[in-house]
Amino acid sequence: xxxxxxxxxxxxxxxxxxxxxxxxxxxxxxxxxxxxxxxxxxxxxxxxxxxxxxxxxxxxxxxxxxxxxxxxxxxxxxxxxxxxxxxxxxxxxxxxxxxxxxxxxxxxxxxxxxxxxxxxxxxxxxxxxxxxxxxxxxxxxxxxxxxxxxxxxxxxxxxxxxxxxxxxxxxxxxxxxxxxxxxxxxxxxxxxxxxxxxxxxxxxxxxxxxxxxxxxxxxxxx
Amino acid sequence: xxxxxxxxxxxxxxxxxxxxxxxxxxxxxxxxxxxxxxxxxxxxxxxxxxxxxxxxxxxxxxxxxxxxxxxxxxxxxxxxxxxxxxxxxxxxxxxxxxxxxxxxxxxxxxxxxxxxxxxxxxxxxxxxxxxxxxxxxxxxxxxxxxxxxxxxxxxxxxxxxxxxxxxxxxxxxxxxxxxxxxxxxxxxxxxxxxxxxxxxxxxxxxxxxxxxxxxxxxxxxxxxxxxxxxxxxxxxxxxxxxxxxxxxxxxxxxxxxxxxxxxxxxxxxxxxxxxxxxxxxxxxxxxxxxxxxxxxxxxxxxxxxxxxxxxxxxxxxxxxxxxxxxxxxxxxxxxxxxxxxxxxxxxxxxxxxxxxxxxxxxxxxxxxxxxxxxxxxxxxxxxxxxxxxxxxxxxxxxxxxxxxxxxxxxxxxxxxxxxxxxxxx
Numbered sequence: 001x002x003x004x005x006x007x008x009x010x011x012x013x014x015x016x017x018x019x020x021x022x023x024x025x026x027x028x029x030x031x032x033x034x035x036x037x038x039x040x041x042x043x044x045x046x047x048x049x050x051x052x053x054x055x056x057x058x059x060x061x062x063x064x065x066x067x068x069x070x071x072x073x074x075x076x077x078x079x080x081x082x083x084x085x086x087x088x089x090x091x092x093x094x095x096x097x098x099x100x101x102x103x104x105x106x107x108x109x110x111x112x113x114x115x116x117x118x119x120x121x122x123x124x125x126x127x128x129x130x131x132x133x134x135x136x137x138x139x140x141x142x143x144x145x146x147x148x149x150x151x152x153x154x155x156x157x158x159x160x161x162x163x164x165x166x167x168x169x170x171x172x173x174x175x176x177x178x179x180x181x182x183x184x185x186x187x188x189x190x191x192x193x194x195x196x197x198x199x200x201x202x203x204x205x206x207x208x209x210x211x212x213x214x215x216x217x218x219x220x221x222x
Numbered sequence: 223x224x225x226x227x228x229x230x231x232x233x234x235x236x237x238x239x240x241x242x243x244x245x246x247x248x249x250x251x252x253x254x255x256x257x258x259x260x261x262x263x264x265x266x267x268x269x270x271x272x273x274x275x276x277x278x279x280x281x282x283x284x285x286x287x288x289x290x291x292x293x294x295x296x297x298x299x300x301x302x303x304x305x306x307x308x309x310x311x312x313x314x315x316x317x318x319x320x321x322x323x324x325x326x327x328x329x330x331x332x333x334x335x336x337x338x339x340x341x342x343x344x345x346x347x348x349x350x351x352x353x354x355x356x357x358x359x360x361x362x363x364x365x366x367x368x369x370x371x372x373x374x375x376x377x378x379x380x381x382x383x384x385x386x387x388x389x390x391x392x393x394x395x396x397x398x399x400x401x402x403x404x405x406x407x408x409x410x411x412x413x414x415x416x417x418x419x420x421x422x423x424x425x426x427x428x429x430x431x432x433x434x435x436x437x438x439x440x441x442x443x444x445x446x447x448x449x450x451x452x453x454x455x456x457x458x459x460x461x462x463x464x465x466x467x468x469x470x471x472x473x474x475x476x477x478x479x480x481x482x483x484x485x486x487x488x489x490x491x492x493x494x495x496x497x498x499x500x501x502x503x504x505x506x507x508x509x510x511x512x513x514x515x516x517x518x519x520x521x522x523x524x525x526x527x528x529x530x531x532x533x534x535x536x537x538x539x540x541x542x543x544x545x546x547x548x549x550x551x552x553x554x555x556x557x558x559x560x561x562x563x564x565x566x567x568x569x570x571x572x573x574x575x576x577x578x579x580x581x582x583x584x585x586x587x588x589x590x591x592x593x594x595x596x597x598x599x600x601x602x603x604x605x606x607x608x609x610x611x612x613x614x615x616x617x618x619x620x621x622x623x624x625x626x627x628x629x630x631x632x633x634x635x636x637x638x639x640x641x642x643x644x645x646x647x
Contacts (some may be wrong), residue, residue, distance in 0.1 A: 036640065
């Protein structure tokens with residue numbers, strides 16, 4: 001074991017200088033060194049580097065696309081679409097790898113982000129209210145389909161999706177109301193999507209029985 | 223398909239309600255307790271030991287769920303978390319959604335078994351009970367002579383009580399217990415998020431007992447006094463300061479309220495030293511700290527401290543707020559109280575081990591993760607003739623650790639140190 005003469009301590013680490021004061025150590029006979037800690041610095045540096053590469057690549061790609069857009073087509077700024085797409089991609093990556101969210105919360109989060117992206121794209125591209133009347137109901141139906149498939153793949157824990165389903169129903173109904181307020185003639189697909197979500201929730205409650213009601217009671221406990 | 227059992231659920235105890243709100247990567251609220259044996263760890267036997275012991279501990283056998291008004295725990299029927307070799311910095315955020323929904327992890331490195339626990343589950347005392355049982359079970363699996371001589375179940379000294387002792391013992395209509403006066407914050411060049419430095423001081427227990435007796439204080443008062451003096455000397459450079467050095471000292475409430483719960487049951491007092499004059503000697507600081515702690519550690523004061531928080535929890539008007547609003551409120555309270563403390567020093571006391579297993583166990587230690595405003599912390603525990611004081615820091619400078627160790631060695635205490643290598647990077 002090594003000793004630091006300035007701090008007057010024995011150092012169990014396999015080092016040549018004192019980690020506290022930086023003074024050179026003298027070798028002393030004595031008890032064997034401790035267990036120590038694994039060297040994790042390389043792995044830690046590699047992960048930080050990869051994150052920086054991903055961010056830098058996104059920024060460079062968007063700059064190149066914006067330059068090409070400006071140089072080639074001044075009538076329509078298609079690079080805004082790529083910007084929205086890249087931003088959604090970065091959001092998806094960041095949100096998906098967040099360690100404090102369940103899969104169910106990620107599904108609902110992704111649905112809300114997708115709705116925002118669709119509405120933004122509709123605004124950029126124009127050509128009517130296709131976002132609200134077609135794309136958003138399709139997104140809601142797709143997420144609903146994903147929830148149904150996930151429930152069937154893990155039937156012993158299907159009730160974990162009950163709360164996510166409540167949120168999806170609320171989003172579906174909210175989008176239906178917004179669509180009707182903006183243009184009541186576009187009600188068909190939004191109503192079908194909202195109806196689909198309500199049917200799935202009703203099936204959960206009716207066929208799920210006390211498991212579903214127990215889950216809802218726990219979630220709504222005051 | 224797994225066999226469907228009735229789902230058992232439980233409320234979080236009063237302290238536990240805070241941790242899911244504030245926990246994230248970089249501020250994990252995960253602490254570590256570890257046991258070092260005299261032999262290399264066999265990972266397969268360790269996994270077996272965890273799987274055998276876990277079903278007995280309801281507190282650990284839970285997953286965290288989020289309701290509309292409260293977080294709560296639910297029985298976790300998934301297999302025990304996978305034991306793996308330590309390959310990351312200590313006390314990282316535990317992602318329950320990739321850890322079979324469990325809020326703790328068990329790792330090993332050479333001769334050491336690490337148990338890292340999200341604070342919402344339990345405090346250090348509860349974690350030590352679980353760690354000791356895992357160690358006992360592991361040793362029985364490894365050594366035939368132990369398996370033949372020792373009973374297969376849990377030790378008779380292990381409690382499995384999981385009552386919410388806060389709720390049982392609080393007094394209604396308590397005044398606000400937490401402080402908001404701004405304290406000194408230790409600043410420096412920060413490590414990257416999730417990275418932090420560990421300096422462990424292995425201290426001779428007979429030496430420290432002798433020195434503490436010489437100064438007329440308890441071991442805990444001496445340790446907090448030395449730590450406070452180290453901050454005064456190394457960070458403040460012995461200059462006066464308007465802001466006090468305030469060290470949180472968690473106090474185990476179980477002896478005061480006759481509780482054996484395995485859930486959280488502690489209150490936090492603050493050892494305060496405000497350097498208003500030009501110069502303080504070590505004994506001056508030590509006496510101020512000892513008096514500060516002596517004054518606060520009484521049953522009535524401790525009861526007052528936690529009763530305010532519990533009365534908020536049981537107030538119907540506040541209960542009816544949705545969880546996201548409660549979380550906002552708790553974050554605001556936490557952020558204001560976080561500025562009121564410089565650091566934390568927690569003491570798990572002397573760890574008792576069943577006699578048959580003592581020859582196989584070398585030492586224990588505890589480690590705290592970083593929290594808002596507290597860039598250096600200490601955790602203490604003792605086993606046999608060795609007291610281990612683990613200093614964890616989010617800043618690169620080691621002046622405080624150096625001053626801490628030098629004060630002890632200057633008092634004639636034998637100290638050995640070990641770091642996690644981050645200061646060499």
